Amino acid sequence: MNKHAIFEAMYARRSIRKFTDEPVDDVQIEEMLKAAMAAPSATNTQAWRFLVVQDAAKLDSIRKILPFGKINAPLAISVCADMSIFKRPVVSRFWVQDCSAATQNILLAAVGLGLGAVWCGVHPIPVIEPRIHKLLGLPANVKALNIIFIGHPAEEKEARTQYDAKKVFRDQYGVDW
Numbered sequence: 001m002n003k004h005a006i007f008e009a010m011y012a013r014r015s016i017r018k019f020t021d022e023p024v025d026d027v028q029i030e031e032m033l034k035a036a037m038a039a040p041s042a043t044n045t046q047a048w049r050f051l052v053v054q055d056a057a058k059l060d061s062i063r064k065i066l067p068f069g070k071i072n073a074p075l076a077i078s079v080c081a082d083m084s085i086f087k088r089p090v091v092s093r094f095w096v097q098d099c100s101a102a103t104q105n106i107l108l109a110a111v112g113l114g115l116g117a118v119w120c121g122v123h124p125i126p127v128i129e130p131r132i133h134k135l136l137g138l139p140a141n142v143k144a145l146n147i148i149f150i151g152h153p154a155e156e157k158e159a160r161t162q163y164d165a166k167k168v169f170r171d172q173y174g175v176d177w
């Protein structure tokens with residue numbers, strides 16, 4: 001494991017919102033999905049489901065629905081959860097965390113492939129969720145966490161952490177680290 005490479009990827013991951021028209025090829029899409037499905041999930045349920053959208057009209061409709069997602073990318077992946085496969089209701093409550101872990105892996109995989117990406121929130125926004133649900137043809141047992149727009153970047157952002165020692169405490173909340 002190359003320590004430097006993993007930190008470099010985490011700091012290089014930035015929200016990219018401007019893209020070229022160049023499509024993302026299927027091999028790269030599959031690589032991102034493999035990374036997504038390497039994520040941890042509560043009791044390893046892996047309820048995540050991934051809807052890959054490349055249809056131009058559908059991408060346009062997504063952009064119309066998302067108030068902060070007017071982003072011209074050639075690809076969107078919606079990270080969803082099949083709520084019907086959870087055996088225990090208490091575990092199903094972790095669907096957001098499971099799908100978020102998968103989402104972060106997609107964002108990092110995009111960095112590794114030289115692509116850019118941005119996570120656009122869907123859940124838990126009541127005015128957006130049902131519209132995305134309908135547009136993507138999700139069955140009643142499936143929830144969408146987000147839309148990740150992905151493409152070849154047409155903007156550059158500096159790598160960075162937002163490390164702030166004031167947000168870290170030692171042994172008891174409020175005690176400086």
Ligand SMILES: Cc1cc2nc3c(=O)[nH]c(=O)nc-3n(C[C@H](O)[C@H](O)[C@H](O)COP(=O)(O)O)c2cc1C
Pocket residue numbers: 013014015016017068069118119120121
């Ligand atoms: C749950 C969540 C929802 C987000 N929704 C949007 C969104 O709707 N539109 C957007 O442009 N960015 C969205 N973002 C991206 C954030 O704005 C971005 O991560 C933040 O400004 C920090 O910038 P960075 O990603 O470049 O580090 C979202 C991020 C998260 C984690």
